[in-house]
Amino acid sequence: MSDRRATTDDSWVPDACTLPTAEKPLRLAEFDQLFRAAVRSADRLSPQHLRLQLDGAEQVEETARDLTARESSCCSFLAFDIARPGPESLTLDIRVPAAHVDVLDALAERATSVQVQT
Template structure:
């Protein structure tokens, strides 16, 4: 799958595959649904074991540090076991292709 890496990204090229692998792991283990609200706004529903929110907060904070055009909002959702959350991702119009590339990653099929 082709990944769009914008020129604005300050993450060293050698570290980019590692970061992408972190997103792929999150998407294949925790993301249950991706909804494209607009070309510049996506909403992801995630669920997983305790610690999921901390993992998502850490990953999105590190991503924002190198790609400051991302705006991530994590909203916890009530569940009986583990953790569930909604992750809103917004980008400026000039980075809509980056958002499409990110949200086009394979997601978990578990419910």
């Protein structure tokens, strides 16, 4: 397992995010927990598209759907799509417009810095 730790620094979160400032560290911690527990691989399909392969457990899907729905409500520029291509696999696609590639860069960094090493 990597000994790199994701920071709770939210300086990369754009002003377009309407989540109250006090809640941002909590939301980052929720993403870190999901990434740490469930991310199996991360593929950057384009500068504006990140695909995460997640553990296929039902609870992971429930958590991912809840978290991404809440995130979409405050950061409307983030587009999330969760799919189950097989019984044991789950994918989380994250897309952003060109103006927010830096946000996707930061999410990709967080996902890979805390992911479970298989």
